Amino acid sequence: MDKQRIHTNPQHYSWLTDQLSPPSPLGSGLFQAFWVGGLICMLGQAISDIGVHLLDLNARDASTFASISLIFLTALLTGIGVFDKIGKYAGAGSFVPITGFANAMVSPALEFRREGLVLGVGAKLFTIAGPVLVYGVGASVIYGLIYALFIH
């Protein structure tokens, strides 16, 4: 039996698959990201208010308290396998908030645990968080230098 040869190159193949794959439903995807993302932020607001009113924290500490709580919640939900389901439904609605940063650390650490405590858990925690911190800290240092030398 002759093998059927496909005469194409990667660019053409990519064009072909783009033509044939149905466009992702824009409206429902955006709506799902919107309401889940909004809800996570609202939860953050509630935790922050608890920090201010019940724990006597100042605004900045309350905001940190909200971040820590959301990170803990995400880590736990990732551990029991629920966060993946939320992520599948909400897309950017779950990965744009701080919950996404937490999930991006926990998920690979959990998955690569069998590769050991150092190069498995220890290293994989930073698969995605690493680049985020590198460029975030990098950008802030550039701003800090400009601010110190020219503005302040």
Add this chain to the structure above:
Amino acid sequence: MILMYLKAFLVGGAICAAGELLVLRTKLTPARILVGYIIAGVILSAFGLYAPVVDFAGAGATVPLTGFGHALAQGVKHAVEESGLIGAFTGGLSATSGGITAAILFGTLIAFLFKPHAK
């Protein structure tokens, strides 16, 4: 107070929907979008454009990753005001240490305690 929750929901939701638009209409991976968001947060904050959003929407602006960038930039700014040039190196991570430490701690703990799930 109820209004603050509504504003947090609407602004936070809109920032997330913008990220979803990038997912659906570009070939950017979530990791690249997160890197883009944190840099965007630093830049917007540096130009003084992000603080008004935080005043308006509270957690709707601080919980998305742009808020992480804002915290980095504000930390650097305050540290420079306090201790000069060295603040450019110390301010960012000082201001965000709570979140980063929590993510490292809880991430490690959960990785120890739970087994990976079949995808």
